[in-house]
Every structure is written in structure tokens, then in C-alpha cells.
Amino acid sequence: MTAIGTLRNTTKDTLREVLTRLQTEGAALGHFNVADHVLLKAVIAAASETKLPVFVGASEGEREFFGAHQLAALVKSLRQELDVPVFLNADHTHSLAKAVEAANAGFDSVGIDFSALPFNENVARTKEAVQAIKAVNPAILAEGEIGNIGTGSEIHETAGGDFKLSTPEEARQFVEATGIDILAPAVGNMHGMLKSMVQGKAKKHLNIERISEIKQAAGTFMTLHGGSGTDDEHFRKAIAAGINIIHINTELRVAWRESLGESLARDADDVVPYKILRPVVDSVKKVVSSRLRLFHGQPVSSDAVGSVA
Numbered sequence: 001m002t003a004i005g006t007l008r009n010t011t012k013d014t015l016r017e018v019l020t021r022l023q024t025e026g027a028a029l030g031h032f033n034v035a036d037h038v039l040l041k042a043v044i045a046a047a048s049e050t051k052l053p054v055f056v057g058a059s060e061g062e063r064e065f066f067g068a069h070q071l072a073a074l075v076k077s078l079r080q081e082l083d084v085p086v087f088l089n090a091d092h093t094h095s096l097a098k099a100v101e102a103a104n105a106g107f108d109s110v111g112i113d114f115s116a117l118p119f120n121e122n123v124a125r126t127k128e129a130v131q132a133i134k135a136v137n138p139a140i141l142a143e144g145e146i147g148n149i150g151t152g153s154e155i156h157e158t159a160g161g162d163f164k165l166s167t168p169e170e171a172r173q174f175v176e177a178t179g180i181d182i183l184a185p186a187v188g189n190m191h192g193m194l195k196s197m198v199q200g201k202a203k204k205h206l207n208i209e210r211i212s213e214i215k216q217a218a219g220t221f222m223t224l225h226g227g228s229g230t231d232d233e234h235f236r237k238a239i240a241a242g243i244n245i246i247h248i249n250t251e252l253r254v255a256w257r258e259s260l261g262e263s264l265a266r267d268a269d270d271v272v273p274y275k276i277l278r279p280v281v282d283s284v285k286k287v288v289s290s291r292l293r294l295f296h297g298q299p300v301s302s303d304a305v306g307s308v309a
Ligand code: G3H
Pocket: 033, 091, 092, 152, 153, 154, 190, 191, 192, 193, 224, 225, 226, 227, 228, 247, 248, 249, 250, 251
């Protein structure tokens, strides 16, 4: 069952076509996670404002809160009013059942994530999920993940963990053995933000040379997870080196929480949800628009993501 069809946009572009076009243009598709309608409205408003394509993502936890079918139906409805492509990704999917559920709900892609398992098991489970979702919808794109970049789009005290870089050889083997369309490697990226990053005192740095080597070996589209708090120049270089999709979540969550707090504090007697929540949408939209512009080589001011500082 493809509950909402193949989810083609009013622009009639498929996700594969948009990724191919952006790659030739030296740009990347911005992927932004949503857990509620406020975040979704903000991401859609940013796409509308910038006139740039956007990738809406929801992890298993976010889908559970939102409802996978409900999110897909909302995205389908919203994209009909937009003249830029909007796609939907089932981010960080850790089971075959959840991957198939997302495919049935009409998601454009599934981020299959068995990266916590030993390499051979990751290969076997990812391959099985790729075949299952493509049996539901042959047009769906499958992403597979290798390496450890930590978990949780949250604020962390320390980086922790053993974040070894993925190698070109494991990338080549993984792509060949699983049949994935998109590879998410570990290239110096990390999920979430350190407190110092939220305060704007530190930035994530990527291994650009390794991105180039993996791109050459894998020959697929590539996703950069854990984008929040990354140095702008490293984003630009990573795109030039072969990154096609960039995931941002924590920056949105920080903006969401800060602006919600401010909005609630403004008037203790205000009980009108759409008055309280409108500034939250605006604040998250600012972050998304700024990141989108950066990923498309447009100028952004250095404090553009200032609401997270
Ligand atoms: O899949 C989502 C992300 O990789 C987002 O990571 O919270 O560090 O931006 P982030």
C-alpha cells in the first residue's frame, strides 16, 4: 500500500532528480527534523521564503510523537501549495518494521540505521531493509549509515564516544553489498551540540579530505548527519567534496525551546496558542532559512544562526 502515492511534488521533481541537479550546481539539500506542527510550519515557511527545496525529516521518536501517516499526509498537503520541492525522510530507522511502515506511509526515503551493529550485521540488516522498502515503492531512496557519530540531537556536556572516521574501503563495500542510494559516513561529524557550541564559542570541524576519498570510493549520494554547530566554511567545503544532504536538528530544537520560553514569559495571562507559538515558528524559520541559503552557496551573515548562541 502506498497510502499517499509516490509523494511527487507539484514541481514534479523526484528526490533523485533534485539531488542530481543540486550536485551539478554544487549545492546540498537541507534536511530538517520535525517533531511537531510548529517545527514543520517553520521548515515549510523557510522553503517558501528562500524558494529552495527542503527535506523534512522525522526520526522514530519524532514519528511516534507526530504520527508517521499524519506527518506524511500533512507534508503532502503542504507541498501542494509550494512551488519548490518538499521531500520527506524517515530518519534513523532502526528496524525493518519501522522502515516498511514509513514506505507504506509514502515517505520519499528511509534512513536505515543499523550503524550501532558490527559491520557485517549492519550490511545484512541494511540490505534486507533496502529490499523490503523498494518492494513497497521502487522509487523510494534508501540511506545506509556506517560508523559512530554518537546519538541524540541534544545538548551534550562532552563529545565522548569513539568517533573513528569511516574508511573509503568500508564505504565501497557497504554500498556495493547493500544496494543503498545514499551513504551516511562518519567524517568528523557528531550528533547534537556541546554547550560551548550552543553559546557560539566552538564549532564542529569535518575531515574534508576523507569526504572526498569516501565519495570517490562509494560513488553514491552522501548525507552529512549531525550538522548542528558546524563551521560554515566546513559546510561549504564538505558540499564541494561530495556531500549532497545535510541534517540539522539540534539548532532547531534550541531555537524552538528558547523562543517558546521567551514567548511564554512575555505575558503570563496569554493563553492563546497561536499567539504564543507564532514567534516560535518565526524563530525556527530564521535558522532553517539561514542554513538553506548557506547550503546553496548564498551569502549568510556570521550571526545568522544567532538565536542558538
Ligand atoms: O538526523 C539528524 C541529524 O543528524 C541532526 O544532527 O542534531 O547535530 O543537527 P544535529
